[in-house]
Amino acid sequence: MDAPHLELIDLHKRYGDVAALDGCTVEVPRGSMFGFLGPNGAGKTTAMRAVFGLIQPDSGKIRYLGRGIDNNDRLRFGYMPEQRGLYPKMGVLKQLVYFGRMHGLTKGAATEASSRWLERLGLAGRGADKLETLSHGNQQRIQLAAALVHEPELMILDEPFSGLDPLGVRDLGAALKQQVRDRNATVVFSSHQLDLVEDICDQVAVIHQGRIILEGSLAELQADSPIRMFEIETADRSADWLPDEWRQRVTSNTRGRIRMQFPAANGIDPDDLLDRVRSRAEVVAFGFEPPSLSELFLSTVEADQVDQRL
């Protein structure tokens, strides 16, 4: 089997009393759309910065194709930091060319690639304009182009979807997937909005307090999950019908749509559950499914905290 495209091995990084990374280990397979997920402050940005040598971890290793990483390897990466920024007063085309050349492209190749990107983004006529004269949305697009202009084989994007509307999320997701498909490139992106991106990534690593608590393909994680979600909506949209022993299973109640968590073990049968409700109320909608990514996250964090308390 090929070595992983990128590996973080037991990374530790402390800022004073805070452990930003606390034994973080991640394997990113080549050609994957890798979601690096977790709540704010979980250590995502610290881990990504460590890949580019922007911070030095206190201990641990970062490996690229099974070996140590150097500055020339990093030129084949593309980076979009969480805190966006380009040169506001520099021409759009000029700065794309600049970043292309920073990554080792010749002037000619960088100019060609940059013009292609501007065309793709529908900004072909605005190459000479200063970045600051572009709309916020277009500046975001240029930011992405700056990270991708040199056709990186490994893209590391910190919160690329934050601030985008659902259409924007869909378009950017599609554009990144195309990069993965067309060039066998790898995309690692972080997000704190787990449900927003769960359809986009095929591999995920969920980080919490500097450690990875879930890792693998989303389908596997869901199949392996010890819980199943049972969702039901009755005609009167009330929760009065709930049997007492089910009340503690409720994870949410959205205008009468009640979502509950059941253990997947002991061969639980959705038909039995449904019959039980029908005997008490009129059912208008129901569902039985594996937990969503955020539910997986929450149940894992809770289990983790129980473990810690024990």
Next chain:
Amino acid sequence: MNRISAIRLVMARELTEQLKSKAFQISTAIFVIGILASMIIPTLVDDGVEQIPVAVTGSGTTEIMLQLVALGAGDEITIGAQFLGSNVQFNPETSPDRESAVEAVRSGDVQIAIIDGSEIISESQLGATGDLIEQLLYSYEVSNRFSDFGVSPIELQAITAVDPPTFTVLNESADDANANLSYISSTLLYITIITYGLSVAMSVVNEKSSRVVEIVLSTIRSVDLLAGKVLGVGLTGLIQVVVIIGVALVTNIFTENLPLPETGGIVPVLTVSVWFLLGYTFYASVYAVIGSTISKVEDLQGVAFPAMVPILIGFFISFSALEGEETLALKIASFIPFTAPLTMPTRMLLGFAAPWEVIVSLVLQVIGTWFVLRLAARAFGGGLLKDRIRLREVLRTS
């Protein structure tokens, strides 16, 4: 991409952005206009001749009038012009009597009235012009007396025509020409070192405040970013220095009012350029580190001030020496890398510095600059991804 091309890329971007900036274009324009104005306007004014109308009456009118006209046309005017500070020409006219001559002065038709070759009347104090006329009347009276003894004015002139005394300045190089040059040089060095040092800091802060620095640092080392910036901005500064001096030297071909040493413009141009590069590099790396500790341009003035103080001190020390006196402070300051770029050029241009002193000072400056560069290279990366960090912290972690 190797490191050299990374540095060159940063340098080229910095250079083009600086050259394109309004700050560079406006300051260059102001310098050039200032130089043209200060060199050309005095020439125009010098060519203008001040006309002084004089009313003459009473005895000796004709001779006095002739001498007044001669004063404005002959060799004596050169002496007179230096004496007065500008060219003057007397326009004498006759007046029927004392009363009407006084009236002409009062009404402003003439500035001066001369009566009987022995009385000068004017509306206000005359200063140098008055002295000149007094001298003229005195000579006229003396030549009259000699005529009484049978010595004609022509004979008198032959007798009194003695060679003027020769005038030798022992310290040839400490003359006005060099004082002017070193005045211009130290002002230019002072302004450009501060300006371009601050430009480097500004460029660092701008990349921090726009957050672009994180992308840049994901591809190149912070040391290479520092080197590219210092070189790019420095090259801009050198271009400005050369343009300014060039304009001054070319203008001087026509106005000839910038007295150059016999060796011509090469020595001052080289002196200023070399010391600009050394002084600039020394301070630019300090300013780059200072810029890396803050993330807002507004904060720059406050944190940069301490690093401006030694430049100011150096400037004032070299300024005080332009009277022609070499002070002990100037001598000492010209060996300290913080102040040498502002004081050693002054000593060199005024001819105070012995060759060995220049060499020692240059060596010390290069060592000092190398030391500061090394310190800056290590300290520079520390603050770039932080909003605000104390300078002490950056230096300690380096």
